[in-house]
Structures are given as structure tokens and as C-alpha cells.
Amino acid sequence: MANPASYRPATGQIPTDPGVYRFRDEFGRVIYVGKAKNLRNRLNSYFADPQRLAPKTYAMVHSGASVEWTVVGSELESLQLEYTWIKQYAPKFNIKYRDDKSYPYLAVSVADRFPRARVMRGEKKKGTRYFGPFSHAWAIRETLDALLRVFPVRTCTRTVFKRAEQTQRPCLLGYIDKCSAPCVGRISEEDHRALADSLCRFMAGGSERYIRELTSQMERAAENMEFEHAAKLRDDIGALRKAFERNAVVLNDSVDADLFAYHEDELEAAAQVFHVREGRIRGQRGWIVEKVEDRTPAEMIAQLLQQVYGESAVTLASTPDERDLTRHEIPRTVLVPTMPEDALQLEEWLSGLRGSRVSIAVPQRGERAQLLETVAENARQSLMLHKSRRAGDLTTRSASLQELQEALDLPDALMRIECYDISHSQGTNVVASMVVFEDGLPKKSDYRKFSIRGEAARDDTASMYDVIHRRFKRHLAEQEERRAAPRASGEIADASAQEPTRFAYPPNLVVVDGGPPQVEAARRALEDLGVTGVHVVGLAKRLEEIWVPDDDFPVILPRSSNGLFLLQRLRDEAHRFAITFHRSKRGKAMLVSALDGVPGLGASRRDALIKHFGSLKAIQEATPDRLAEVRGIGPTLAEKVLEHLIAQDEESEPGEAATAG
Known part of the structure; x- marks a missing residue:
């Protein structure tokens, strides 16, 4: 662990203005983002006496290698920049809100x-x-x-x-x-x-207002003896009322509010929100919070509001004309169990997003306070349910990882596993996939796809060598780049600069789909690059045996083994990901090939056809007039395209299916 004194900035260099700061580790990765009304006071609190810090804050400071900050014009700007950086970098020491389920x-x-x-x-x-x-x-x-x-x-x-x-x-x-x-x-x-x-x-x-308008139209139609039209409007009104009859009326019909509450223990917290529109509960949502930093209730509520409504801020920034959308998502009133930190700045921020006044309040009595208690009870039940589910899941995953580590005689815990698979069609359109599991769970943001060409595509072993070599060569280059440009603590000028997306940490274990030849190819690729600390195994399909380098006999795990289930899940996920990529690539290649040779159809017109229709079948079924709707395709060229495809269809034979190695 690093010594905080080694990168502590001089007190006189830190401004006393409001701003946002971020800690980075030795490889330049952002590990924590925070904001402060006074940057000097806040940053000095991390370095003055590290021994007195909370355990998780102590770990963050000792994991860091530099700290940098950006001065902003107001506390409102710091709120916006903090959210942007947390969204961009996903620092591991910041609070992480995860939906407790997928909501429709x-x-x-x-x-x-x-x-x-x-x-x-x-x-x-x-x-x-x-x-x-x-x-x-x-x-x-x-x-x-x-x-x-x-x-x-x-x-x-x-x-x-x-x-x-x-x-x-x-x-x-x-x-x-x-x-x-x-x-x-x-x-x-x-x-x-x-x-x-x-x-x-x-x-x-606008449901009640719309229903009132329809009711007025129905009454006028009845007065004018337009009874059929009046009957239709009556049925429409009934349908609209039925659409929301299940929504419980909890407050006055003029109330638009979001009610937040949470329940916590030492490690996690569950947050809940009820969305009340026109006095009815129109929606509900929940999150599970990993308490990776120590926060007061006021700070917890501030972080929750920042994340929930930050999505609306991103939408408004990308599409300023959708002000009505943010007005729907952000109510006039936000009710919370305790006033959040920087409540005035949060109100100003939310008012700017909504385009009208938004107030944050703590209800003390009455129906709003009672409803907030219901939200808090939902949060308590949600945390209990999450704990009970996670206990079983965590036990199974821990057992799987530990069993695998012991069976393969590995020195370190398997925090990150990568699995590779090759897919091709009789040696053509060769592709590869890389899937990642961290702590026994898929991390889909780190999945990668590879196209393989040239000599590397001649067989599975050459392809496997190429993929492993490319993945770890890039990783080593990034590590050297980070080491060659160490970051010093201090102020940063451009707070909006985007950093390139990179491969994440190297894995403890590389799993390849195959037997000894594929394992040897992967081991050789790592050895040629000088990569150490990464172990390689192969999972063969025939008997589900595990092959390790330089061993004539495989490791056989029981069919009921949790470790084997984990490897099979990895292999199947890599296979699925590779096949999906292969099919999309093969389909596009077949479509391009089918349109080659049409007189007068160049690359730009061919691409326009593909973009418009999306598939060869759709082009074949289209009429000449439909084809001529595509820009650059006239009636004569449309006839030539269809004649060419008909001639190809008469001469073609069934194609080969995709296979995976």
C-alpha cells in the first residue's frame, strides 16, 4: 500500500474554492471522486492523520498514488461535475447504487x-x-x-x-x-x-385533465343528439379510468411528489422511492447500496438524489428539446426522511432540470409522513430479502471459486477469470470471444470480440495464440503507458477530458475452450509476452475434463461440483458470445457477397440497400418500386438487382453451419 505522504500536495497549493477532486491509483485509475465547498479543508482532512480515518477511507487513501482537483464556479457546478465523473469512472470507493431488480x-x-x-x-x-x-x-x-x-x-x-x-x-x-x-x-x-x-x-x-376534456366532448355530443359519437367517447373514458384504477389514491390529486427512504446495516443499505403523480402511486423503484465509504444519513440521501435524477440531467444535456420528459420525471416536491447535504444546491439543480420550482422537504405529520413510513418499511423488507438471497448465492459462488482454486492448486483467490472461444464456418469468418467473470459473476462491460485474419485463422490453435497474444500485448502496452506518464497531485485544467476505454485488470485465470493444443497455444502466447501470474486451463467438451499446461493427465471434477458448474457456465457464455458475433459477421458478409457483381451497383449504393432493408430476404421479397425508394437506386438498377439475386438463388446450394472451437 502506498504512503499518503508520498503524494500529499502542499497545503498552499490547494485552493480554498469549491471544487471536485479525484484520487487515482498507481496505474492512473480513478478510485474515488468527491466534492467540497473548500478544497483545502477537505483534502487536508485525508492526509492530516490517516490513522484516525474510517477503515474504508483509510484503505482508499493508501490505495491512491495521486490526487487532483478542478475548481468550479459554484457549489451547484461541483454537484454536476461530481455526478459526471462518478458516472464516467465508476470509482470503486464511491457508493454504488444498483437496482434491486429489473423494472418494466x-x-x-x-x-x-x-x-x-x-x-x-x-x-x-x-x-x-x-x-x-x-x-x-x-x-x-x-x-x-x-x-x-x-x-x-x-x-x-x-x-x-x-x-x-x-x-x-x-x-x-x-x-x-x-x-x-x-x-x-x-x-x-x-x-x-x-x-x-x-x-x-x-x-x-395529464390523465384527469384529458378525461375531463373527453367528458365535456361526450356531453356536447349527447346534447347535439350524436349518440354514436357520445357512446364511443363514453367507452373511451371508461377505458382510461380502467387503465389507472389499480393505482392507489394516497394523496390529494394535485400532489406530484417522489418519496425516498432507506434502511441500512453495517455493510449495505436498501433505498426505495414511490413516484406519486396526481395523488396516485404511479411507480416504485428500489436500489441496493454497497457502503464502500462511511456516509451520514444526510450524505446518503444527497448521493441517492444525485444518482436518481442525474439520469434526467444526462437526457436533458443530450436532447435539450425534451424538457417535457424531465418535467415528468422530476416532480414539484421531493420528500425525504432527513434533509440532504447541500439541500439548497440540490433544489437549485433539480429546479433547473425541471424548468420550474422543485422543493425538498421532510414531512413531520399527516398523510405524507405516513406514506413515507410505508416507503421506509418497503426499504427494510427489500434489504431483508436481498440479504437472504445473497447469503445463498454468495455461499455457492464462494464455494465454487474456492473449490476451483484448490482443484487447480492455484496460490491466489480467483477474483477475475477470462474465458476465450473460437467460432468459424469451415475455417472462414473466424472470430473469437472473451468473456469475464469477477467474483463468480459475469461482467459484461468487459466482454470483447475479435476478428481473426491471415495466418492466424488457419486453425484453432493459431487463432487462440493470436487472441491471447493480442489481448495481453495491449494490456502490457497500457500498463507501460501508465507507468511512463505518472500523475502528480495537483489541479487539472480540463475537467471534461475523456479518457480512452481500456482493458481492465489482468485475470488470475484464463480458461480456453479446448484441450491440450489450445492450452499450449495460450500458455505460449503468455510466455512469449513475459506475462506472469496468469494461469491457463482448458475445458474439453467430450468428458468435461480440465487440462492444465505440462500435464499428461486432466483434472477431473465430480459432475456435481460447483467449480465445474462455474467453468461450464464460463465456457457456455463464451460460446454464446462468439456464435452471436460470428452469425452477425457471416450474415453481413453473405449479404455483401450476394450483391457483388450487380452492374452499376457500387459500394455506396450497396451499403444503402443493406442499411434500408437489413437482410437479403427482405431485398429479395421487395418489389422494384420498393428498391427504387433507396437513394441512388433507380428503376433500371432495381430490376438488375432482383434479376441478379434470382439468378444467384437458382445456382446456389445450401451453406455450411457455424461451428465453434
Whole structure:
């Protein structure tokens, strides 16, 4: 561990202004990000007497090799920059909020030509508006089904939509009036977009106002004796009320608020939020917090608000015109169990994101205080459930890693394992995959794909040598680059500079899919590079035996072994990742090859065709008029393309399937 005194900046060099600071380790990796009203006072507190620091802060300071800071104009700017850096670097000593489960959202793809409504989970995508989260997927599906009667927007996939366009026949929803069928021209692009906008406004909190407008229209229609139209409006109103009848009314219908609470123990905490719109609970979300740093309740709440609403800040920064979206996601009132640190700055930040006043308050009595107690009880139950689940999972993973370490006689705990697989089609389109497990769990952000060409593609062993050599050669180059440019403590001028994405830490164990030849190829690649401390094994498919270098006999683990299950999961994940990459590459290569030789079809026009239709089958099924819609493709060239594909189809034979090594 480093001595903090070796990189402590001189007190006189540290400004007394507000700013954001970050600690780096010996390889330049950011390990902690923080903000301060007075940089000098905050940084001196880390170095004045390290022995008196909390254990985790002590570990952070002794893991560091330099500290740097950026002076900002105000405490509000420091709040924004701190969030940006935490999001960018994911420092290991900062609090990490993880969703305690995957929540469903109602998503409307407003960036599409014909916006599509659907239920989605996972990472949010640009150009899509999200409403929720909802506790249960069936609840939002039933809600969407009811809303389609009033807002019959498209819900089908792109493939179904294109097929309906080509055949001029809508899907079932088009026949039962739950889709306005823009695919066959029943509604114009502008009118369909207006429908999607109305759905978004309704979901964003205008439901009661919209229902009142429909009620007025129904009454006027009845007065004018337009009874059929009045009956339709009556049914629409019923459908809209049904869509939200399960949402409990908990506060006055004028209240828009988010209620936060958390429950903690010594190591972790669970946070919960209820999203209340128009007095009804419209959504709920939870997080599990790893307490890697010691924080007061006020600091915990500040960090939670910063992360939750920081997503809206990123959306607004990338698409400033989506102010309505952030207004939906950020309410007028935020209720918390204790006032957060820098509450005034947080209110100013949230008000800037929403575009109107946002207040943070601690309810003391009444229905809001009672509802906050319910949120706190949900947080307590969530932490208990997480602990019980994790206990079993952690025990199994620890047993797997320990059993594997003992079976392979390895000196160090298996904190990081990398597995490699080769995929090809009869020696062509050779690709490789690298998957990563840390602490027995997949780390998909570190997965990598490799294309293999030339001599390295002649067989599996040459390919394996090439992949391992490339991966660790790059790792060594990055380590040398970091060592050659040591970072000194001090102020940094450009706070917005982006650092390149790099391979992470080297693994303790490399697993290859194969037997002794593949293991020897991987070992030789590491040896040629001078890499030490990385062990290599191979998992052969036939008998699931484990091969180690320089050993004539494999290691055989029992079929019920947790260690063997872990290796099999690694191998299967690498195989899946390699096959997926191979199929995408092979499909594109086949499509390019199929279009080669068309007179007058150059590379740019060919790429335009591929981008527009996406597959060879779609191009073959298209009419000349459809092909001519692509920029640069005229009627004559469209006829030549179809004639060429028909001639190829008559001469072709079935292709070979992809295989994996």
C-alpha cells in the first residue's frame, strides 16, 4: 500500500474554492471522486492523520498514488461535475447504487418515423420516452392494452411492420381497431405522431385533465343528439379510468411528489422511492447500496438524489428539446426522511432540470409522513430479502471459486477469470470471444470480440495464440503507458477530458475452450509476452475434463461440483458470445457477397440497400418500386438487382453451419 505522504500536495497549493477532486491509483485509475465547498479543508482532512480515518477511507487513501482537483464556479457546478465523473469512472470507493431488480417501463419510441409503444426493461435508449417504473410487467401491459383503445398507436416490431407494408395487410390489432395501421396508410404520419404525443401527455400526468376534456366532448355530443359519437367517447373514458384504477389514491390529486427512504446495516443499505403523480402511486423503484465509504444519513440521501435524477440531467444535456420528459420525471416536491447535504444546491439543480420550482422537504405529520413510513418499511423488507438471497448465492459462488482454486492448486483467490472461444464456418469468418467473470459473476462491460485474419485463422490453435497474444500485448502496452506518464497531485485544467476505454485488470485465470493444443497455444502466447501470474486451463467438451499446461493427465471434477458448474457456465457464455458475433459477421458478409457483381451497383449504393432493408430476404421479397425508394437506386438498377439475386438463388446450394472451437 502506498504512503499518503508520498503524494500529499502542499497545503498552499490547494485552493480554498469549491471544487471536485479525484484520487487515482498507481496505474492512473480513478478510485474515488468527491466534492467540497473548500478544497483545502477537505483534502487536508485525508492526509492530516490517516490513522484516525474510517477503515474504508483509510484503505482508499493508501490505495491512491495521486490526487487532483478542478475548481468550479459554484457549489451547484461541483454537484454536476461530481455526478459526471462518478458516472464516467465508476470509482470503486464511491457508493454504488444498483437496482434491486429489473423494472418494466412503458416506452414510446418518439424518434421513429411511426412511434411505437411497448413494455421495456433494461438500459434506457436515446430517442425513447419512458413512463414508470411499474412494479409488475402485467400491470403495465394491461394498462397499455386499455390505452390502445383511445390511443391506437403502433406496437408491432419493425419486421412485422415492414411485412405489413409489403403485403398491404395489417396485423390483428389493425383489424380490431387497437392499432391505427400506419403500415397500410390508414393514418398519415403526422396524425399517428399526434396520437403518440397524446399518449405521452396522458402518461406524463395529464390523465384527469384529458378525461375531463373527453367528458365535456361526450356531453356536447349527447346534447347535439350524436349518440354514436357520445357512446364511443363514453367507452373511451371508461377505458382510461380502467387503465389507472389499480393505482392507489394516497394523496390529494394535485400532489406530484417522489418519496425516498432507506434502511441500512453495517455493510449495505436498501433505498426505495414511490413516484406519486396526481395523488396516485404511479411507480416504485428500489436500489441496493454497497457502503464502500462511511456516509451520514444526510450524505446518503444527497448521493441517492444525485444518482436518481442525474439520469434526467444526462437526457436533458443530450436532447435539450425534451424538457417535457424531465418535467415528468422530476416532480414539484421531493420528500425525504432527513434533509440532504447541500439541500439548497440540490433544489437549485433539480429546479433547473425541471424548468420550474422543485422543493425538498421532510414531512413531520399527516398523510405524507405516513406514506413515507410505508416507503421506509418497503426499504427494510427489500434489504431483508436481498440479504437472504445473497447469503445463498454468495455461499455457492464462494464455494465454487474456492473449490476451483484448490482443484487447480492455484496460490491466489480467483477474483477475475477470462474465458476465450473460437467460432468459424469451415475455417472462414473466424472470430473469437472473451468473456469475464469477477467474483463468480459475469461482467459484461468487459466482454470483447475479435476478428481473426491471415495466418492466424488457419486453425484453432493459431487463432487462440493470436487472441491471447493480442489481448495481453495491449494490456502490457497500457500498463507501460501508465507507468511512463505518472500523475502528480495537483489541479487539472480540463475537467471534461475523456479518457480512452481500456482493458481492465489482468485475470488470475484464463480458461480456453479446448484441450491440450489450445492450452499450449495460450500458455505460449503468455510466455512469449513475459506475462506472469496468469494461469491457463482448458475445458474439453467430450468428458468435461480440465487440462492444465505440462500435464499428461486432466483434472477431473465430480459432475456435481460447483467449480465445474462455474467453468461450464464460463465456457457456455463464451460460446454464446462468439456464435452471436460470428452469425452477425457471416450474415453481413453473405449479404455483401450476394450483391457483388450487380452492374452499376457500387459500394455506396450497396451499403444503402443493406442499411434500408437489413437482410437479403427482405431485398429479395421487395418489389422494384420498393428498391427504387433507396437513394441512388433507380428503376433500371432495381430490376438488375432482383434479376441478379434470382439468378444467384437458382445456382446456389445450401451453406455450411457455424461451428465453434
